Amino acid sequence: MSQSQDHLDQLENQSVYILREAYANFKNLAMLWSIGKDSTVLLWLARKAFFGHVPITLVHIDTSYKIPAMIEYRDRVALEWNLNMVYGQNKDVLASGETFPNGKLTRLQCCKALKTDALRNTLSGAWPRYRMNHTTGMYEPDTNTDPYTGVIVGARADEEGSRSKERYFSPRDKNSEWDVGDQPPELWNQFKTDFAPGTHVRVHPLLDWTELNIWEYIERENIPIIDLYFNKGDGKRYRSLGCAPCTGMVDSEARNVSEIVEELKTGKFANIAERSGRAQDKEDGGLETLRRDGYM
Amino acid sequence: MTTIEKTRMDIVIVGHVDHGKSTVIGRLLADTGSLPEGKLESIREYCARNARPFEYAFLLDALKDEQAQGITIDTARTFFKSSTRDYVIIDAPGHIEFLKNMVTGAARAEAAVLVIDAKEGIQENSKRHGYLLSMLGIKQIVVAVNKMDLVDYSREAFENIRDEYVAFLARIGATPRFFVPIAAFPGEGMIGPSDKMPWYKGPDLLAAVDAFEKAPPKDNQPFRLPVQDVYKFTARGDDRRITTGRVESGTLRVGDKVIFYPSLKSSTVKTIEAFSAPVRTSIEAGYSTGVTLSSQLYVGRGELMARADETPPQVADRVRANVFWMGRAPLRMGKDYLLKLGSAKVTARLERINYKIDASESGGDATTDLVERHDVADVVLVLRKAIAFDPTSLLEATGRFVIVDDYEIAGGGIIREGLADEARKAAEAERVGTTLWAREAKPGTVVFLAGDEPALDGAADLLRAKHPVLGPLKADAGADGLAALADTLFHVATAGITVFARLDDLDEYDVESLDVRLASVPRRWVRTADEAAQVAKELGA
Numbered sequence: 001m002s003q004s005q006d007h008l009d010q011l012e013n014q015s016v017y018i019l020r021e022a023y024a025n026f027k028n029l030a031m032l033w034s035i036g037k038d039s040t041v042l043l044w045l046a047r048k049a050f051f052g053h054v055p056i057t058l059v060h061i062d063t064s065y066k067i068p069a070m071i072e073y074r075d076r077v078a079l080e081w082n083l084n085m086v087y088g089q090n091k092d093v094l095a096s097g098e099t100f101p102n103g104k105l106t107r108l109q110c111c112k113a114l115k116t117d118a119l120r121n122t123l124s125g126a127w128p129r130y131r132m133n134h135t136t137g138m139y140e141p142d143t144n145t146d147p148y149t150g151v152i153v154g155a156r157a158d159e160e161g162s163r164s165k166e167r168y169f170s171p172r173d174k175n176s177e178w179d180v181g182d183q184p185p186e187l188w189n190q191f192k193t194d195f196a197p198g199t200h201v202r203v204h205p206l207l208d209w210t211e212l213n214i215w216e217y218i219e220r221e222n223i224p225i226i227d228l229y230f231n232k233g234d235g236k237r238y239r240s241l242g243c244a245p246c247t248g249m250v251d252s253e254a255r256n257v258s259e260i261v262e263e264l265k266t267g268k269f270a271n272i273a274e275r276s277g278r279a280q281d282k283e284d285g286g287l288e289t290l291r292r293d294g295y296m
Numbered sequence: 297m298t299t300i301e302k303t304r305m306d307i308v309i310v311g312h313v314d315h316g317k318s319t320v321i322g323r324l325l326a327d328t329g330s331l332p333e334g335k336l337e338s339i340r341e342y343c344a345r346n347a348r349p350f351e352y353a354f355l356l357d358a359l360k361d362e363q364a365q366g367i368t369i370d371t372a373r374t375f376f377k378s379s380t381r382d383y384v385i386i387d388a389p390g391h392i393e394f395l396k397n398m399v400t401g402a403a404r405a406e407a408a409v410l411v412i413d414a415k416e417g418i419q420e421n422s423k424r425h426g427y428l429l430s431m432l433g434i435k436q437i438v439v440a441v442n443k444m445d446l447v448d449y450s451r452e453a454f455e456n457i458r459d460e461y462v463a464f465l466a467r468i469g470a471t472p473r474f475f476v477p478i479a480a481f482p483g484e485g486m487i488g489p490s491d492k493m494p495w496y497k498g499p500d501l502l503a504a505v506d507a508f509e510k511a512p513p514k515d516n517q518p519f520r521l522p523v524q525d526v527y528k529f530t531a532r533g534d535d536r537r538i539t540t541g542r543v544e545s546g547t548l549r550v551g552d553k554v555i556f557y558p559s560l561k562s563s564t565v566k567t568i569e570a571f572s573a574p575v576r577t578s579i580e581a582g583y584s585t586g587v588t589l590s591s592q593l594y595v596g597r598g599e600l601m602a603r604a605d606e607t608p609p610q611v612a613d614r615v616r617a618n619v620f621w622m623g624r625a626p627l628r629m630g631k632d633y634l635l636k637l638g639s640a641k642v643t644a645r646l647e648r649i650n651y652k653i654d655a656s657e658s659g660g661d662a663t664t665d666l667v668e669r670h671d672v673a674d675v676v677l678v679l680r681k682a683i684a685f686d687p688t689s690l691l692e693a694t695g696r697f698v699i700v701d702d703y704e705i706a707g708g709g710i711i712r713e714g715l716a717d718e719a720r721k722a723a724e725a726e727r728v729g730t731t732l733w734a735r736e737a738k739p740g741t742v743v744f745l746a747g748d749e750p751a752l753d754g755a756a757d758l759l760r761a762k763h764p765v766l767g768p769l770k771a772d773a774g775a776d777g778l779a780a781l782a783d784t785l786f787h788v789a790t791a792g793i794t795v796f797a798r799l800d801d802l803d804e805y806d807v808e809s810l811d812v813r814l815a816s817v818p819r820r821w822v823r824t825a826d827e828a829a830q831v832a833k834e835l836g837a
Contacts, residue, residue, distance in 0.1 A: 005582050007304070016584035017542050020524045024597060024639075051538055051586060052571045053529040055776070082531060157373075167400070185396035185622055185705050187403035187432070189542075190636050190698040192705060221572065 008217055012045065015205040017189065018168055019049040019152070022203045023056065025193035026150025030086075030123065033058045035070040036241040037225055038154035041214050042206060044223045047081070056152065057144075059122060059129075060087045063114040064094050065101060065243035073226045078132055085132040086142055088122025090114050101245040114243075123148045123200070149195070152203045158210045170202045171195060212264045219257045231255050303381050303510060308388040308402045310429065311411035312421040316442040319480040320411055321374060321385060322352025324502065327487050330376035331355075352481070380506050395424075395670055396622045399708065402429060407436035407508040409501070414453055414477070415446040418461055426461070427653055427672055430470040431618055431710055433692050437472045438504045445479040449492045468653060474504040514581035519546030520609065520686070520694045521601040522638030523556070527586070530774050537805065538569050539595065540586040541639065544693035546603070548587070549578040553604040556595045557684035558611040562604065563589040592805035594812055598640040600684035600694065609694060612714030613682040614647070619699065620672045623706025627667035627699070635679060637697035637711075643680040644699065650674040667707075676715065685711050740794040741818040742785045743831060744810070747801050751825035755832040756798045763835065764788060767798035778806055782813035789817040794835065 005013070022029060031046065033039045046054050060074060078085035093099065093113045100110030121127035129142035155166060167183055169191035184192045195201055206214075218225055231237040236249040254260045309317050325331050339358055343350040356374070374385040388401035402408065408429050412422050429437055439461060447453040458475040465471065477496050478485035484492050487502045499507060524541040528534075548554070548565060555562045568576045569586040579585045595601075600609050621627050627646055635644035649665065653672040667673045688695035688710040699707035745752040745767075756765050769781055781797060788795040802810075811819065822831050 010582065013542065013582060013584045017524070020540060020584065024525050048571050048573075049584070050527060050529060050571075051534075051536070051569055053527075053531055053534070055529060183396070185400050185708075187399055187698065187705075187708055188693075188696045190705060192703075194634065194700050194703040196703050 008213065008220060011209055011213055012048065012217070014208065015042075015045045016049040018191075018203065018205040019046055021189075021191055021193065022150050022152055022169075022205075023050070026201070028144075028146050028148050029150040029152070030057045030059045030148040031152040032119075032154070033060050033074070034154070034241070035060065035066070035074050035226060036154075037214055037218065037229060038156060038206060038209075040223065040225055041209075041217055042152065042154040043081075043083075044221060045205060054081065054083050057084045057086055057148075059148075059151075060085070061115055061118045061122065062087045062089045063118070063243050064089060065099075065114070065245055067228060067238075067241065067244050067247075069228060070226060070241065075132070075137065077224070079134065079137060082134065083132075086122075086129045087139065088118055088127055088129050090118040090121075091127070093117075107246055110246075123151060147200065149200050150203055151200060152205065154206050155204050156209050156211070156214075157207050166202075166204050166207060167192070168204050168207055169193065170204065172200050172202055173198075212261070215257060215261045215264060219261055225257070229260065304384065305381055305407065305508060305510070306384045306386055306405050307407050307409065307505070307508070308386050308405040308429075308434075309409045309411065310388050310398065310402065310425040312413070312416075312419040312425075315411045315413040315416065315419070315422070316480050317411050318353040318356050319351070320409065320440060320442065320478070320486075320501075322355045323480045323483060323486050324385075325355075325374065325376050326352075327483065328376050328378055328502070378502055378506050383505070398425070399428060399432065399620075399622065402434065403432050405434060406511060407438075407505075408434050409438050409440055409505065410472075411440045411442050412457060412461065414441050414443050414450075414457065417457060418464070422461070423464060424670065424672070426465055426470065427468045428620060430465070430468050431620060431672070431708070433688070433696070433710075435470075436508045437470070438501070438508075439472045439475045440480075440501055441475060441477050442480050444477045444484065444493065445482055449477070449479075449484070449490075451493075451495045454496075473507065474498055476501050476504050514545040514693075515547050517545035517581070517691060518606040518686075519548050519552075519601075519603045520544045520691060521548070521585075522640070522694070523595055523597055523599040523601060524639050526596060526775065528775050536569065536588055537592060538586040538588055539601070540584070541601065542584045543579060543581050544638070545581050545691055546606070547578055547580040548603065554589075554601050555604050555608065556593070556599040556601055557609050558682045559595060559599060561593045561595060561599075563591045563593055566590045592803065594805055594808040598638075598642075598683070600638060600640075607690075609684045609686050609691075610714045611682050611684050613679045614715040615677050615679070615685070616650070616674070616712045616715055617677055617697070617709045618672065618674055618712060619667065619707050619709035621667045621669055621707045623669060623701050623704065625701065625706075626669065626671075627701075627707060629665045633706075634700040635677065635683075635697050636700060637683060637685055638694060640683045642683055644677050647676040647678045650676065674712075675709075685714070687711055687713050738792060739817040740789045740792050741820055742789050742814055743794065743796045743820045743822060743835075744799055745796060745822050745828065745831075746799040746807075747823045749823065749825055749828065751828040752798065752822065755822070755828040755836070756796065758832050758836045759796055761836075763794055763796055765796040765798060769797065769799050775809075778809060779813070782810055786814055786817065789814070 031042065033043060043054065043058070046056060062071070074085070077083070090113055098104045099114065100107050105113065118127070122129055124147045125145040129145070130139040131142040133140050157166065167186045169186065171184065171192055186192070192201060228238045228241060231252050231254055235251055235253060237252045237254060238247065239250045241247060252263060254263045309321055311317050326336050335358070336355065339355045340350050343354065376383050376385070386401040386405055388398045410422065410425055410429070412418060441454050441457050444454065454477045476485060476498060477493055478501050480486060484490040485496070485500055487500055489500065490496070521541040521543050523539060526537060526539050528537045550565050550568060552565045553562060554565060566588045568579050569588060570576065602609055619627065629646045631645065633644050635642055646667070649667065651674050652667070667675065686694040695711045697709055697711065698705045699709065745756055759765055766781060766784060769777060785795055785797060822828055
């Protein structure tokens with residue numbers, strides 16, 4: 001590598017390389033966009049990789065409990081950046097109201113129904129997908145119901161124990177399940193791009209990034225990020241975004257990106273895990289259980 | 297700001313199981329003050345309370361548990377600091393069952409510490425890890441001869457292991473930087489001189505590790521860029537055709553003449569492209585970049601871009617290589633595999649095994665025609681078509697490959713040299729028997745009705761009654777649209793059916809890309825009113 005590259009340059013160039021490998025090797029490719037900072041950085045890196053274009057379908061799993069500002073932001077950016085925007089959701093459960101906020105499920109059960117099941121069936125094409133029509137700005141049923149064979153995800157190794165065991169290209173079997181103990185070798189930037197019918201591959205371009213790297217890069221690149229991450233005067237902000245009923249705010253004075261970077265480097269969050277505001281992680285099994293099952 | 301950023305280095309610690317890797321890591325963490333306060337004491341107390349002998353492995357397990365629950369949260373990496381550097385120790389399990397994980401971890405490291413038990417001596421994995429590190433391109437190795445306390449800090453025991461291991465590594469052309477005698481558990485030889493081993497004059501382990509050097513930049517090596525893709529995204533009026541890839545070595549400037557291998561097509565660099573970044577007139581190793589060329593070439597994945605004024609890469613369809621095998625099924629002769637090098641992907645077969653580097657010391661013989669799981673062998677591979685590469689002795693990045701068996705990466709290897717294609721004719725005869733159109737009926741013709749001549753639409757309508765007619769395909773369909781069309785045309789034609797495609801006025805590049813993709817089936821281009829009338833007469837109603 002070059003002497004002129006700093007650590008962020010190295011991360012950026014590796015992620016761009018991975019995105020281009022994914023694009024070259026998978027015919028039906030999707031990228032999950034949660035509207036949060038990581039997958040928004042991922043989206044920005046896709047624009048870097050493809051010179052301002054995003055030739056990959058972006059999939060958002062809408063639990064209907066997302067903080068409303070997230071949906072507004074999603075649709076505004078999708079129009080502005082000319083994105084192939086698709087969303088999917090668990091219509092049956094939402095119709096019957098069998099959710100945690102309604103007191104019918106535990107947090108983990110609710111995550112499984114609204115996120116894991118919705119994700120799995122949206123990716124496989126079993127449940128309807130809704131695609132944004134850029135002329136009207138409205139969503140219409142998507143005519144493409146083929147399963148996505150490659151799914152790009154913004155997971156980072158430093159987020160949580162199970163994610164640190166991932167590969168850049170990580171196979172999932174027919175049921176979206178992940179065999180943590182038997183993963184393909186990955187060397188010299190040769191990835192698992194050959195796969196048996198019915199299986200799919202999760203691609204992780206951000207695996208080597210830390211939470212701090214993400215914010216430093218947002219600052220350096222001036223990436224427009226949703227303002228829920230900032231304190232707007234009440235001394236509170238979101239550190240991690242999810243469904244409104246399960247995502248708490250943290251006490252913080254950080255009002256902009258550079259204050260967040262400073263807070264992560266030296267301030268009170270230097271030694272506290274990012275997902276500490278996510279209630280479902282604290283239930284039995286937590287994220288690793290969800291992930292084996294196909295959660296992001 | 298004048299603060300100098302401390303450099304960061306990724307290292308691995310490898311060795312035979314139970315030779316003391318965890319103890320070495322635990323000691324390094326403890327003795328460099330890289331542990332959370334009170335951590336070591338609490339583990340010692342825990343062991344005392346439970347009447348168990350203290351082991352550093354408990355410390356590492358406890359750290360992992362803690363990480364898994366919340367703070368630094370990265371069970372695959374451990375961090376420690378010396379006064380000169382920040383180190384990341386990448387997890388590389390020693391047990392043979394985890395060889396794929398060891399290789400995955402080690403391939404990312406810049407340097408390695410290999411641990412050998414002074415009492416047990418050199419074991420199978422001591423050797424295997426030694427040559428794997430060498431093949432993975434890790435040149436900086438320190439060998440820690442551990443548990444010296446169990447051999448009474450004997451100089452002779454240390455020197456015997458050193459001499460035997462040096463002789464072994466010499467066979468694969470590797471030389472360790474230092475051999476350091478240590479006793480990690482009591483902490484002898486780890487940091488500072490050990491008064492138990494006054495006969496040893498070399499550096500202590502931490503000093504030997506601090507003596508590792510960052511690899512020199514590759515900017516001055518010959519320029520190599522494996523082509524990842526050629527993009528032409530037509531949305532919002534973009535008409536750039538961008539050849540993309542990562543610069544593996546060297547430097548490229550606007551105006552440089554470039555040659556693509558193996559096709560030998562050439563052009564000149566017009567611009568270096570980037571999104572939301574300052575304009576560049578040169579680009580060097582490490583960057584994932586994209587360039588536009590002064591002429592439109594049809595090149596794609598598998599081509600290697602090099603500068604016309606530098607040493608060219610080699611092109612061959614037979615290579616001598618060193619391979620290591622991780623697959624459950626052995627690498628065998630007579631079976632087709634996929635070889636991936638850079639962005640090239642070709643079918644490969646094992647032609648012969650020159651010798652095996654046998655870790656279990658039963659001698660390197662070539663009597664077998666199998667490379668078994670965990671074997672390393674010097675082999676000849678025959679490729680279905682020629683690829684561009686560099687022998688790893690000249691350039692590392694463009695000489696490394698992996699072998700895919702049944703969807704899985706099952707082996708890795710490095711090319712030693714390209715070979716003359718003496719076996720090519722024999723292989724050719726074999727290959728004819730397996731190609732699609734040798735088995736199927738005679739392929740149908742692909743007829744392109746290309747351009748904006750109205751008579752072409754008339755002909756297309758007429759022909760539709762009797763033949764499949766695809767399209768119309770718009771000029772701005774982009775590379776994906778074109779590739780999808782070529783795919784369909786290929787499948788229809790190879791089924792023995794004549795097929796038509798109505799196209800807009802394509803540029804030369806797109807015409808050539810269709811010709812190349814459909815090179816194996818007959819093609820006919822129809823552009824004028826006269827030609828349209830002719831083809832309608834011949835093949836129409």
